[in-house]
Each structure stands twice: as structure tokens, then as C-alpha cells.
Amino acid sequence: METPRPLARRLAAIHPFHVMALLARAREMERGGRDIVHMEIGEPDLGTPEPVVAAGVAALARGDLHYTPALGLPALREAIAGHYERRYRVAVAPTRIVVTPGASGALLLALGLLIDPESRVLLADPGYPCNRHFVTFLGGRPVPLPVGVESRYQPTAAAVAAAWQPGTVAALLCSPANPTGTLVGSAALAAIVEVVEGRGGRVVADEIYHGLVYTDPPPTALACSQGCLVVNSFSKYFHMTGWRLGWLVVPAGYEEAVDRLAQNLFLAAPTPAQHAALACFTDETEALLAEHRDEYHRRRDLLAAALIDLGFRIPVVPDGAFYLYADSSALADDSFELAERLLTEAGVAVTPGLDFGDHQASRHLRFAYTTPVERIEEGIARLRRLFG
Amino acid sequence: METPRPLARRLAAIHPFHVMALLARAREMERGGRDIVHMEIGEPDLGTPEPVVAAGVAALARGDLHYTPALGLPALREAIAGHYERRYRVAVAPTRIVVTPGASGALLLALGLLIDPESRVLLADPGYPCNRHFVTFLGGRPVPLPVGVESRYQPTAAAVAAAWQPGTVAALLCSPANPTGTLVGSAALAAIVEVVEGRGGRVVADEIYHGLVYTDPPPTALACSQGCLVVNSFSKYFHMTGWRLGWLVVPAGYEEAVDRLAQNLFLAAPTPAQHAALACFTDETEALLAEHRDEYHRRRDLLAAALIDLGFRIPVVPDGAFYLYADSSALADDSFELAERLLTEAGVAVTPGLDFGDHQASRHLRFAYTTPVERIEEGIARLRRLFG
Numbered sequence: 001m002e003t004p005r006p007l008a009r010r011l012a013a014i015h016p017f018h019v020m021a022l023l024a025r026a027r028e029m030e031r032g033g034r035d036i037v038h039m040e041i042g043e044p045d046l047g048t049p050e051p052v053v054a055a056g057v058a059a060l061a062r063g064d065l066h067y068t069p070a071l072g073l074p075a076l077r078e079a080i081a082g083h084y085e086r087r088y089r090v091a092v093a094p095t096r097i098v099v100t101p102g103a104s105g106a107l108l109l110a111l112g113l114l115i116d117p118e119s120r121v122l123l124a125d126p127g128y129p130c131n132r133h134f135v136t137f138l139g140g141r142p143v144p145l146p147v148g149v150e151s152r153y154q155p156t157a158a159a160v161a162a163a164w165q166p167g168t169v170a171a172l173l174c175s176p177a178n179p180t181g182t183l184v185g186s187a188a189l190a191a192i193v194e195v196v197e198g199r200g201g202r203v204v205a206d207e208i209y210h211g212l213v214y215t216d217p218p219p220t221a222l223a224c225s226q227g228c229l230v231v232n233s234f235s236k237y238f239h240m241t242g243w244r245l246g247w248l249v250v251p252a253g254y255e256e257a258v259d260r261l262a263q264n265l266f267l268a269a270p271t272p273a274q275h276a277a278l279a280c281f282t283d284e285t286e287a288l289l290a291e292h293r294d295e296y297h298r299r300r301d302l303l304a305a306a307l308i309d310l311g312f313r314i315p316v317v318p319d320g321a322f323y324l325y326a327d328s329s330a331l332a333d334d335s336f337e338l339a340e341r342l343l344t345e346a347g348v349a350v351t352p353g354l355d356f357g358d359h360q361a362s363r364h365l366r367f368a369y370t371t372p373v374e375r376i377e378e379g380i381a382r383l384r385r386l387f388g
Numbered sequence: 389m390e391t392p393r394p395l396a397r398r399l400a401a402i403h404p405f406h407v408m409a410l411l412a413r414a415r416e417m418e419r420g421g422r423d424i425v426h427m428e429i430g431e432p433d434l435g436t437p438e439p440v441v442a443a444g445v446a447a448l449a450r451g452d453l454h455y456t457p458a459l460g461l462p463a464l465r466e467a468i469a470g471h472y473e474r475r476y477r478v479a480v481a482p483t484r485i486v487v488t489p490g491a492s493g494a495l496l497l498a499l500g501l502l503i504d505p506e507s508r509v510l511l512a513d514p515g516y517p518c519n520r521h522f523v524t525f526l527g528g529r530p531v532p533l534p535v536g537v538e539s540r541y542q543p544t545a546a547a548v549a550a551a552w553q554p555g556t557v558a559a560l561l562c563s564p565a566n567p568t569g570t571l572v573g574s575a576a577l578a579a580i581v582e583v584v585e586g587r588g589g590r591v592v593a594d595e596i597y598h599g600l601v602y603t604d605p606p607p608t609a610l611a612c613s614q615g616c617l618v619v620n621s622f623s624k625y626f627h628m629t630g631w632r633l634g635w636l637v638v639p640a641g642y643e644e645a646v647d648r649l650a651q652n653l654f655l656a657a658p659t660p661a662q663h664a665a666l667a668c669f670t671d672e673t674e675a676l677l678a679e680h681r682d683e684y685h686r687r688r689d690l691l692a693a694a695l696i697d698l699g700f701r702i703p704v705v706p707d708g709a710f711y712l713y714a715d716s717s718a719l720a721d722d723s724f725e726l727a728e729r730l731l732t733e734a735g736v737a738v739t740p741g742l743d744f745g746d747h748q749a750s751r752h753l754r755f756a757y758t759t760p761v762e763r764i765e766e767g768i769a770r771l772r773r774l775f776g
Contacts, residue, residue, distance in 0.1 A: 242659025271630030
């Protein structure tokens with residue numbers, strides 16, 4: 001009998017997150033009695049707003065637990081359309097809105113609509129690693145656009161134009177971005193959309209951190225072009241991580257195709273989460289979420305000042321999300337080794353730049369401020385002792 | 389400006405379900421005041437067992453709403469391993485069990501691990517259409533194995549061996565199958581596994597209807613070979629459809645790769661559903677589920693006898709699931725036209741064979757007994773008037 005065949009080739013290009021090994025080590029240290037300050041986790045620590053939980057409980061009590069239509073509960077698709085109208089003054093027909101199992105589901109649908117084997121997709125380096133892995137999963141080729149301080153860690157229209165070649169089908173923009181927290185400016189976004197759509201491609205805009213912006217609220221990419229595919233999520237701003245709910249906005253004309261894909265890939269997004277999410281767009285919930293946002297804002301300012309004081313460089317203050325992407329080159333040659341040292345010597349867990357790409361990765365660490373102020377202060381005190 | 393590029397090529401091979409058009413027509417008729425008996429829906433009508441709902445409510449109340457590990461709550465993976473031990477007397481290490489967003493998530497992971505572009509996967513025709521669409525989605529080629537009465541609608545080892553060629557990587561077996569409800573017998577399963585593994589391939593076994601069997605309880609494919617990938621679900625037997633929860637068992641050695649894939653594709657399965665599912669494996673819940681199974685059994689016997697009396701042929705009485713695959717050729721030349729007629733003239737919605745493949749599709753209808761006995765009786769009375 002032969003040995004069963006090896007794994008599919010795509011697995012070779014889908015890398016583990018380095019932070020997972022650090023996290024496993026941190027858990028081991030914790031089991032050994034060590035206290036760890038967690039600043040590596042990309043998940044809000046503040047809980048799901050109480051009215052949203054209550055709506056979920058009510059759905060369970062009613063027995064609203066059957067499949068919804070593949071594209072989502074009609075009432076939720078309408079509520080999301082209302083959100084675009086209210087927050088952005090942009091009209092989006094509910095028929096173009098697909099409720100998905102997390103932003104992950106939205107990305108899989110968006111790229112599933114666009115990518116053929118060998119298709120090229122442009123994305124920022126550094127960037128969220130799952131994005132390039134989705135491209136790989138579908139047989140496409142992620143093309144990294146190295147981004148740095150000079151463009152506030154976002155791709156420029158010139159860089160997109162220069163990287164475009166036959167077989168390129170899309171550019172994926174994340175605004176605010178993970179790990180850098182920066183926005184694509186309105187003018188830059190318009191210029192990129194013009195380059196991409198002028199070449200017959202599509203912009204896929206990841207706006208999952210949109211509510212968590214501490215500067216002027218950004219416009220949605222849909223304000224720039226209704227040809228964009230917009231990915232969003234109930235996980236970050238709405239604090240519904242474990243519920244697994246997101247959405248995708250598709251251009252007019254894609255409704256039937258995305259319905260077919262969603263039917264086959266997911267059947268539907270989780271029903272309890274969809275009913276709960278109906279309570280996201282009320283004044284009561286919005287007021288709670290605004291408090292959460294202010295809390296993250298305070299944490300950002302506190303942590304950024306402290307890190308700069310410690311010798312990190314943060315040449316671009318992030319506009320949003322809950323991350324600081326800090327240049328550690330004045331403190332260490334290699335940020336992965338530094339991350340290990342912060343964990344083992346100071347009991348502070350952070351994410352090495354290596355997890356976000358290749359470009360200047362060994363010079364950067366990502367600090368997530370998804371832990372309460374007193375824990376951030378404890379982490380800072382430990383780093384001060386380590387470096388002081 | 390050029391027209392944005394057309395959709396990815398895979399969309400051309402992912403067909404809409406014909407029943408969706410019928411369902412839309414049925415909904416329209418209902419809005420017009422017409423009463424429709426629904427026997428087209430592959431979703432249990434009986435609700436999620438109360439202890440499971442209660443466990444979900446408790447998790448929401450506790451605020452257990454953050455991401456779980458990508459492979460699932462450790463306690464749930466252990467409970468599933470216990471289920472294999474108790475029900476099948478088969479040892480499966482919890483580390484080989486992946487909790488997924490529905491069986492859909494499990495199929496995407498299983499095929500993502502096995503399929504390269506152009507890889508061939510053998511599957512029964514008729515069969516559940518999403519299965520072949522998952523293969524297509526990943527750039528593979530679904531290879532239909534026509535199955536009929538002579539093999540109780542299941543592939544044989546001889547058919548698998550004859551269809552195997554360079555580039556074939558897996559055979560997907562569904563037992564009980566949708567739409568036919570038949571099991572692969574133990575000896576046939578062993579012979580198929582030997583053919584597939586002997587050629588360096590893998591058997592993927594879909595066992596989502598396993599608890600809903602009205603004959604002798606079937607063995608799991610894992611009893612035959614621990615090299616099989618087994619897909620299962622909390623949707624059907626456990627009646628948790630809208631919660632979106634399933635699982636995948638992978639062979640030893642695949643644990644790290646499937647963790648990487650799950651991290652990137654889903655992050656994790658829905659947290660409320662995972663906590664709720666912990667209550668699936670108690671004596672109290674099992675007793676309720678046994679009552680549900682007995683109810684479906686009664687419905688099967690009632691509906692099968694009535695359909696045969698009406699002139700349908702059911703040469704193979706299904707072992708399980710909640711479907712009857714009925715040969716309508718004595719009543720009509722084309723089953724799609726017949727399905728339209730049953731809907732418009734009798735107000736009875738069923739699924740045409742066309743949705744499940746090409747082999748003898750126009751001779752068959754699928755009746756789902758996912759509606760209460762009195763509604764099934766009403767449907768039968770209407771068909772009697774139509775044909776009588």
C-alpha cells in the first residue's frame with residue numbers, strides 16, 4: 001500500500017502565526033504561576049454590549065434557531081444599509097449586502113468572486129496575514145506592496161500602478177490597517193480606485209476597524225466607488241468576536257453570483273448572532289460603543305507615549321484600530337528575539353513584525369491595547385525595568 | 389475606462405439550486421394566500437433540544453463570547469471524542485477533532501487539505517450539490533460516479549477503482565446519503581477504503597445524518613480506517629441548524645496543517661454554539677433526540693407507503709436521513725415539470741432530481757419529511773386528488 005499523498009500544495013504557502021508559538025509559551029508560563037501582560041491579542045477585551053447579548057438571549061428563548069436565507073436576515077441587511085445611510089450618507093441597496101460568518105466569510109466570498117488560479121492580488125506589507133493566505137487558498141498569488149512611514153503604511157496609487165500587470169485582478173486595502181492602525185486618505189483612495197478600476201480590476205476594502213478611529217471618521221470606500229467590494233465585521237467595533245458575524249457589500253450585478261457562493265460555502269451565517277446584531281444599530285448600543293471607543297483612545301495615547309519614552313519609535317501615530325506598530329530598532333537588532341525577551345524576561349506578550357510580512361519586519365513589534373489601563377501600566381512598568 | 393473583469397471562472401460551474409426557484413414561487417403563492425405543504429426543505433422542523441438552548445443562554449449570560457481556539461473549545465473536542473468512544477467504540481484522540489462552522493466548514497477544511505488545482509474527487513451522482521461545488525471552488529474537478537438501485541445508490545469499490553486515474557486524490561462518501569438516505573454497507577466501505585488508500589488517496593466520509601438511521605446503527609468510517617477524514621454536524625441529528633456547528637476528524641499527522649487552515653479561514657467556530665453543544669452529549673439530550681429520531685422514522689414509513697400507493701416507485705427504502713428519493717417515471721416523463729405541477733396544482737413543494745446531479749435526474753423527486761405528520765397527510769391527500 002502506498003503512503004497517502006502529501007498535503008495540498010497550498011499548505012506550504014500558508015504559514016503559522018509566529019505569535020502562536022509565543023502565546024503557547026506564555027500559557028505555559030502562566031500555568032507555572034507567572035503573571036503575563038497580554039498585548040499580543042487582536043480581540044477587544046470589552047464585552048459584547050448588553051442590549052446585543054439580550055437580543056441574542058431573546059432569539060434563543062423564541063427558538064429562532066433555524067437557517068436564515070443564505071444572504072442573511074432581511075431585517076439585518078436593511079439595518080446595515082441604514083448604517084451606511086446614517087454614518088456615511090451613502091446609499092447601498094440591502095440586496096447588495098451579504099451577512100457572513102465573520103469578516104473571514106466576507107473575504108472568502110469577495111476573493112472567491114474575483115480570483116482565478118494564478119490571479120494576482122495586491123496587498124500591503126506589513127498587513128494582516130490571513131488576507132494573503134485567503135488569496136493563496138484560492139490558488140491566487142498575493143503580491144506584496146511594501147509600505148512604510150513615507151506613505152503612512154498604506155499603498156499609493158503609484159505603487160499600485162507600478163505593480164499592476166497582466167493577471168492582476170484586485171487590490172486589497174485595509175483602512176484602518178492591522179498592524180499599523182493607519183487610514184488610507186480620501187484622495188489616495190480615489191486615486192487607487194481610479195488606477196484599479198481603470199485597469200479592469202476591483203478594490204476590495206477591509207473596513208472592519210472603521211468604528212474604532214480616533215481622528216476624523218473616515219469615508220467608506222463605497223463613497224469613492226460603488227464598484228468596490230467592502231468587507232466589514234461585527235467583531236471589532238461592535239465587540240461581537242465569538243459570535244462570528246460580518247458582512248460584505250458587493251457591486252450591483254454580483255447579487256446572484258454571491259448568493260450562489262454563499263449558499264454553497266456556508267448555507268448561512270449563525271442565526272443567534274444575526275438576531276443579536278439587530279440590536280447593534282440602536283442609540284443605546286451606539287452610546288455604549290462610543291464609550292468603548294473613547295476607552296481605546298485613552299489607551300492608545302497612554303501606551304504610545306510610554307513606548308516612545310522607552311526608546312521605541314512610532315513615527316506614524318495610528319488613526320484607529322487597537323494596535324501600535326512600534327519600530328524597535330533602537331532597542332534590538334531583531335524584533336522576534338526582542339519579543340521572546342519581552343515575554344521571558346518581562347512577562348509581556350507582544351506580536352513580532354514577522355507575522356505581518358517581510359518588509360522591515362525584524363524592526364517592528366505590534367502592541368495591542370486590548371487589555372485594561374492598569375494592565376497596560378503594569379506592562380509599561382515591566383518594560384521600564386527591563387530597559388532601564 | 390474598461391469594464392471591470394468578469395467573475396472568476398469557478399462561478400460558471402457552481403449552479404444555483406433549482407429548488408430555490410420553486411421555493412421563491414411557493415413563497416409568492418403563500419403571500420397570495422395559498423397554503424403550501426413544504427416537503428422540499430432539508431432542515432429538521434423539530435427544534436434544538438431545550439438543554440442545549442439552555443446551555444447557550446447560560447454562555448451568553450456568563451459573557452463567554454470571545455474567540456475560542458481555532459480548533460474549538462478543548463472540552464467540546466473531548467466530548468466529541470467521548471461520543472466516538474461511546475457510540476462506536478472507536479478511539480479518536482481529541483487532538484484530531486476540529487470544531488467547525490457547520491459541516492460546510494468541515495468540508496472546506498477537508499478538501500482544502502487534499503485538493504490541488506485540477507485534482508479529481510470522486511462522488512456519487514445523485515448527491516448533495518454543495519459537495520461537488522466545494523471541489524470546484526478549490527479548483528478541483530468533481531468526478532461523478534453514477535449510482536442507482538443496483539448498489540443502493542452508493543458507489544462500489546469496483547466503480548471507484550474504474551474511475552480512479554492520475555490526479556484523483558479522494559473519494560467522498562455520504563452515508564446516509566442526501567437525497568437517497570441510503571448507507572454504505574460495512575463491507576462495501578472497507579473495500580472502497582482499500583481501493584482509495586491503496587492508490588495513495590483519502591476517503592472523506594460525510595456522516596452528518598448518522599444519528600438519523602432507522603435500521604441498525606452504522607459504524608463510522610473511522611472504524612474501517614483511521615486514515616479517513618470524517619465530516620459531521622450538529623445540525624441534523626442534534627437539531628442545531630442555525631447555530632452553524634460541525635466537526636471534522638483528521639488523520640494523525642494532519643493536526644498542525646488543519647490548525648493553520650482553520651486559523652486563516654475561520655479564526656474559530658461560533659462560541660455560543662460551542663458552549664451550547666456541550667449539552668448535546670448528556671443522557672437527557674440523548675433521550676430527547678431518540679424521540680425525534682422515532683418521529684422521523686414514523687414519518688418515513690407513513691410517507692413511503694403513501695407515495696408507493698400513489699404510483700411512485702421507491703425500490704430502495706432509505707436507511708436514514710429525512711428524505712425519500714422517489715422514482716416518478718410512472719407518473720410523468722420529466723420530474724422537474726412534475727415538481728412544478730405538484731407546486732402549482734397541488735400546493736406541495738418538493739425538490740426535483742436535477743438538483744442532485746445528472747444520473748436519472750429527470751426520473752426522480754426528493755421528498756423531505758421535515759414537516760409534522762398532519763402536514764404530510766395533508767400533502768398526501770392533495771397528491772391523491774391530483775393523481776386520482
